[in-house]
Amino acid sequence: MTRPNPRRSAYEILLRVERDRAFAEPLIDRELVRGLLAGPDRGLLTELVYGVLRRQGSLDHLVDTFSATKSGKLERSVLLVLRLGLYQLFHLDRIPVSAAVNESVNLAKQVAPRAAGLVNAVLRRADRERDAVAWPDPARDPAGYLAARYSAPRWIAEGWLGQLDFAGAELLARAMAEPAPLTLRVNTLRTTRDSLRTLLREGGIDAEPTRYSPDGFRILSRSPVTLLPGFEEGLFTVQDEASQLASRFLAPEPGQRVLDVCAAPGGKTTHLAQLMENRGEICAGDIAEKKLRRIEESAARLGASIVRTAPFDATRPEAPAGGGAFDRILVDAPCSGLGVLRRNPEGKWWKAPGDLPGIVATQRAILEAVAPRLVPGGVLLYSTCSTTVDENEGVVDDFLSQHPDFVLEDLNALFPGLADLFTVRGFFRSWPHRHGMDGFFAARLRKQ
Numbered sequence: 001m002t003r004p005n006p007r008r009s010a011y012e013i014l015l016r017v018e019r020d021r022a023f024a025e026p027l028i029d030r031e032l033v034r035g036l037l038a039g040p041d042r043g044l045l046t047e048l049v050y051g052v053l054r055r056q057g058s059l060d061h062l063v064d065t066f067s068a069t070k071s072g073k074l075e076r077s078v079l080l081v082l083r084l085g086l087y088q089l090f091h092l093d094r095i096p097v098s099a100a101v102n103e104s105v106n107l108a109k110q111v112a113p114r115a116a117g118l119v120n121a122v123l124r125r126a127d128r129e130r131d132a133v134a135w136p137d138p139a140r141d142p143a144g145y146l147a148a149r150y151s152a153p154r155w156i157a158e159g160w161l162g163q164l165d166f167a168g169a170e171l172l173a174r175a176m177a178e179p180a181p182l183t184l185r186v187n188t189l190r191t192t193r194d195s196l197r198t199l200l201r202e203g204g205i206d207a208e209p210t211r212y213s214p215d216g217f218r219i220l221s222r223s224p225v226t227l228l229p230g231f232e233e234g235l236f237t238v239q240d241e242a243s244q245l246a247s248r249f250l251a252p253e254p255g256q257r258v259l260d261v262c263a264a265p266g267g268k269t270t271h272l273a274q275l276m277e278n279r280g281e282i283c284a285g286d287i288a289e290k291k292l293r294r295i296e297e298s299a300a301r302l303g304a305s306i307v308r309t310a311p312f313d314a315t316r317p318e319a320p321a322g323g324g325a326f327d328r329i330l331v332d333a334p335c336s337g338l339g340v341l342r343r344n345p346e347g348k349w350w351k352a353p354g355d356l357p358g359i360v361a362t363q364r365a366i367l368e369a370v371a372p373r374l375v376p377g378g379v380l381l382y383s384t385c386s387t388t389v390d391e392n393e394g395v396v397d398d399f400l401s402q403h404p405d406f407v408l409e410d411l412n413a414l415f416p417g418l419a420d421l422f423t424v425r426g427f428f429r430s431w432p433h434r435h436g437m438d439g440f441f442a443a444r445l446r447k448q
């Protein structure tokens with residue numbers, strides 16, 4: 001029997017992520033549940049997998065610097081071993097160079113025996129010449145620099161440079177390469193922010209209130225969410241600050257009928273129930289029937305009893321089942337997810353610019369289909385976790401040009417204390433490097 005080895009396990013997981021487009025988290029969880037890895041090896045596995053995924057672009061730049069065969073030409077197994085080795089050499093101080101090199105050569109002997117010599121040579125050279133790495137010149141090739149330095153796909157870096165000046169794009173690129181903070185939303189159906197803060201403090205958890213959302217905490221201590229005090233009792237849920245603000249911008253009132261058309265897993269649905277003090281009705285639907293269970297479980301845990309779920313395709317005018325008109329509609333649309341790259345380090349390598357037109361077409365179709373379901377005077381909030389103009393201002397402007405009965409409401413006027421989050425036209429646009437939250441967009445539309 002081979003000895004359990006965190007580097008081998010990390011290699012196998014990275015292989016599945018790359019070959020099968022599998023998400024890393026369940027694969028890591030499964031490996032940890034098997035219980036073969038013990039003590040610090042468990043942490044090392046997680047660190048290696050996420051570290052390599054987060055730094056993949058930069059690690060490939062190092063491969064291109066130190067290997068005669070460029071990253072694009074190497075066999076996948078060899079490239080993965082090199083990425084793992086370079087990550088240990090350049091990012092893990094606690095691993096001695098000799099261990100990083102020897103363990104990588106041993107791994108290569110198992111998964112790519114003919115390349116063991118190459119792995120040894122590349123890693124030893126990288127260690128010798130580590131202070132002489134040349135990054136692309138930002139003046140001549142700003143997108144190439146951001147892509148290599150901050151591990152972003154080049155087309156995404158080009159998009160940032162189209163929207164921000166170089167300094168801003170660099171700050172964004174850096175923020176997108178870092179892990180996202182753990183942010184909670186207090187469940188005001190069961191407790192208050194002050195009471196939860198006291199409970200967390202008594203449990204030895206360091207938490208600070210979020211800057212913009214009145215419902216949030218940023219957790220500064222390292223702890224699994226399910227072990228935080230109050231989790232079992234449903235006193236909070238995990239939700240990024242930007243996402244918390246979206247429901248606030250829709251501002252549903254107690255007793256209203258609310259339609260949440262792209263609701264799974266239900267982060268905003270349960271928040272809407274809180275804001276409505278659990279009075280009224282929320283119809284929460286999603287095209288993915290399997291995901292409705294997640295909304296139901298979350299609503300049950302948090303005591304959001306006014307939520308009723310239904311499977312539906314929001315691009316179809318007859319959706320949702322249940323009929324009738326609604327006072328508020330939330331369209332938290334499927335999107336490219338370019339605002340949440342720091343949460344999905346594997347996903348950023350699967351995206352392609354060619355995906356955008358199809359995504360935009362779906363977003364337009366959803367708005368078109370649900371608009372008739374809003375009562376006159378009612379409010380619709382369109383939101384995405386994308387930073388692109390096409391999916392945001394583009395979709396909204398297109399919709400408004402076709403629907404003279406809808407007007408854009410200026411969030412600056414409605415939420416004057418939060419002006420820092422809004423554009424001149426009154427859209428909500430958050431950025432990780434500016435606001436410390438996900439890249440997010442929302443537009444508030446009122447039907448005349």
Ligand SMILES: C[S@@+](CC[C@H](N)C(=O)[O-])C[C@H]1O[C@@H](n2cnc3c(N)ncnc32)[C@H](O)[C@@H]1O
Nearest residue numbers: 262263264265266267268286287313314332334
């Ligand atoms: C951004 S996520 C929603 C997140 C959710 N609102 C929350 O706060 O937890 C977008 C959701 O839209 C769903 N979706 C995609 N296409 C859809 C469609 N045509 N009709 C309804 N839901 C759709 C996806 O299954 C996904 O769950």
